Amino acid sequence: MSHLLEVKNLDVKFNTDEGQITAVENVSLSVDQGEVLGIVGESGSGKSVTAKSIMQLNPGNTIYNDNAEIILDNENTLKFSSKNDLKKIRGGKVSMIFQEPMASFAPAIKIGNQMVEQLLIHKNINKDQAKSISIDMLNRVGIADAEKRFNQYAFELSGGMRQRAMIAMALSTMPKLLLADEPTTALDVTIQAQVINLIKDIIKEYQMGVIFITHDLGVIAQVADQVAVMYLGSVVEQGPVNEILKNPKHPYTKGLLQALPDINNLDAPLSPIPGNIPSPLDRPTGCVFRTRCPHHNPDGKDGKIEMKLIEVESGHWVDQCGIKCGKNGQ
Amino acid sequence: MSQVTGSINVESSVVKMGNNLISVNNVSVNFDYQENFISKKQKIHAVNNINIKIKKGSFFGLVGESGSGKTTLGRAILGANKISSGNVIFHDDERDYDLTNMNKQDLRDYRKKAQLIFQDPYAALSPRMTVRDIIAEPLEVMKITSSRQETDERVRDIAAKCRLNIEHLRRFPHAFSGGQRQRISIARALVSNPKFIVADESVAALDVSIQADILNLLKQLQTELNLTYLFISHDLSVVAHVCDVVAVMYLGHIVEMGPSRELFKNPKHSYTKALLSSIPSIDPEKRSEAIELRGEIPSALNPPSGCVFRTRCPNPGVDCKGGEIKMGLTEVEPGHWVDQCCVI
Structure with missing residues (x-):
């Protein structure tokens, strides 16, 4: 093999x-x-x-x-x-998860937009589909209130939650x-x-x-x-x-x-x-x-x-x- | 079982420990917080009603x-954070210092006797000063030595004790690795001949192979120089190895405290149990035995009642789930104190 x-x-x-x-x-x-x-x-x-x-x-x-x-x-x-x-x-x-989740998200762009952006680059889908995939993925990694988090900035999340969001983002392109x-x-x-x-x-x-x-x-x-x-x-x-x-x-x-x-x-x-x-x-x-x-x-x-x-x-x-x-x- | 009133004496299993060096009595530290200028002022309850006694010669873990x-508690004990209520007494040989009631001269004296070692050896050392100047600075600022020759002698003496190469004293910090830098930080903290050291996550930024070296050095200096440590760390296996007495903190409260072996062998509070089970075991056959804690530590702005x-x-009981049990430590074994909610 x-x-x-x-x-x-x-x-x-x-x-x-x-x-x-x-x-x-x-x-x-x-x-x-x-x-x-x-x-x-x-x-x-x-x-x-x-x-x-x-x-x-x-x-x-x-x-x-x-x-x-x-x-x-x-x-x-x-x-x-x-x-x-x-x-x-x-x-x-290939996707990568980094050590410092605060440094890996752009501070002035909402988390959701960053997730959607990369999905649009890699997948042949439209914005709404990308959004639903992202929210679904945030749910999968155990982020409560995914829809609300989707519209937040990285600094509004705690360390553990940011790392989860990072993982969700890395995995969303499969x-x-x-x-x-x-x-x-x-x-x-x-x-x-x-x-x-x-x-x-x-x-x-x-x-x-x-x-x-x-x-x-x-x-x-x-x-x-x-x-x-x-x-x-x-x-x-x-x-x-x-x-x-x-x-x-x-x-x-x-x-x-x-x-x-x-x-x-x-x-x-x-x-x-x-x-x-x-x-x-x-x-x-x-x-x-x-x-x-x-x-x-x-x-x-x-x-x-x-x-x-x-x-x-x-x-x-x-x-x-x-x-x-x-x-x-x- | 006896109910707590006022202060607590933690008897340690380790011999050779003398009287109390530090008594922390009902200390709380609050910070004012205002989200923006029109919103209401709120209080962050960073440290709540803490009672600890640190014995001379002990290695007290937090x-x-x-x-x-x-960290807030550690800084409060050093007088670097304002104490909102309660007091901290430093029992020196000749006299006691009350940290909440000190004049400038007292504070100056206290600073010589109580020092801090920081977490990040890269951020803690000025890149523009030589190692000699970094170590000598406390002596000059506190006017401990009177001549340059005397200063140099003290610097060389403490550098040798911290296993720094004397020839390296003229170099700048960038030439050193993380472990060596941490030894420089330790030398700087010890040069004023303090009795009490707060080591705040002092090995957290180091590789394991070097971490062991620094821990051994701290232990060795303790016996050589009669030091008492308050060792702050999030790493339980490190604390279990070096500390005599350990206090476990959660959201500004001490939830469990006792001699370190007793506490780690026989944890009573469910938070301590969860922390211990979360340490990844080195044995690949023992996977995921962690008691998973849901969610994260709540905000200190409005802590649960x-x-x-x-x-x-x-596994909350019916009473504590409703928040009806007040926080308070109860002695379950001699010297082993647990928050009463988890005892009942």
Whole structure:
């Protein structure tokens, strides 16, 4: 079966005044219909850049490598350049939900008008139909009084409600792929639980593929089927959610899990990952994690081991340097 | 069970804690609100009738959703918000300060002894000052040191304690990562040698790997410098890990309070239970056990009568649904206080 989305060997570089920055290196991912791929990692790990590449939303100084492919519905979206083609992936087949719902709505345009506007661009329908689809969608995501909210501005809605409206807007064009970039990070836990349940229901109903980006492993455990752990632009570990969280192999994944305060185990000490994520300007050669790795093997420490994912169990891929380091640590 | 009259003593399970450092007695904070110049003036009840005692050497946690009044209470204790009624007493070694009744000199003294660490380490540091100047500023403003040499000594001393590299003191904040910036903010708060620190969402903006580092640093500095913290956070797992005593706030009221282990192991109030169940479990096999709270926190302009939580309560009793039960804490176990509506 072919995948809904397949990203192959993606490199993303940015031309800046200080030189060329590698934001993403050799990332390959795939998402099936009705599947949630979770991408986790610290800030600066290239999660958002990867997702934005799918819609070609990265800024003008971005350079993609020539052999990279992003295949959506048998088309390589990286080669899209005409307005019509781009329209297909920006809001048509692919929709995106951003972290800060206040920043994603235009403040001076009513929510309803923004929803109608994008529907008119992507669907061959008239204004009244667009309005009824929008109100219907607002109802679906659990906004009470949808008709009234339709005529309000973003600032009149609370945080949770704005995020729901954002989701309604992203879904109203019936995309095949939904990119959710930290959609619950700005929300309170109680509202986060509501939004997670909502997203799960919607995936089930519409059978869309989802890329769910977050730095919160707890959220990943709740929504994802597959997980990719990213560090400094590279995927260091990848596999089914159960495998990754219960049987992590890479020292970075292990570190993230140990740094997380667990409410069910209050006696466990919080162990931070030492050091800071290096600047992408001086990205380490070889294994990108070696500067912070607690159990580096001598070859990995010197950067002699290339980054390469190896399948350790069926579907569970780990960077080859990380496998050795993970073993040394036990 | 004893009914509350006046103030409450939360006995903590942790040893080594001395007398009260801060007593908050029946404190309310209201803000005036007027939608436009012809409409009626209204009052926002941000904090209502709060009683807490913070013991010397404790790590006192304050949790709740946004809009629950945590920050307002923290600022009121620092004298940064006006207290509408009630009082806050700071028990110093020699004398007590009454925050509602202080002259300028007292306020100046108090500011040296009580400091604040902010949430966002990117917004809290001036981009045009070097790290040395940022840390030294409180000393100069409060006229604590008399010579430049003395100032430099204090800055270097506290920077080392906060694990900042001394060579970095001449750099500007933009050269630092989030975790390092937060350490600069902590150094600035601690340089005047305070006894009491309000940490307002101080780790919320950080990545988990760095969050653990900052939490460990705060703990370590507490023992080294004899600090007492009021730790404000919306993240219950963080609070459960670092705090000795926890108070859960909802819409300006404390609905439950007690020693942190007892409270998290044995939550009594339905709001605390819902909050705890909403924390996404790290175990993928334990999905959606969350007690879903309908809707969102109501407006503090006209809070529900009686129990403020009744509009979202998953299992309200007949009395509290009608708003007939007044808010008030009841002691269910030694030191564990719960709002009476959820006890009955």
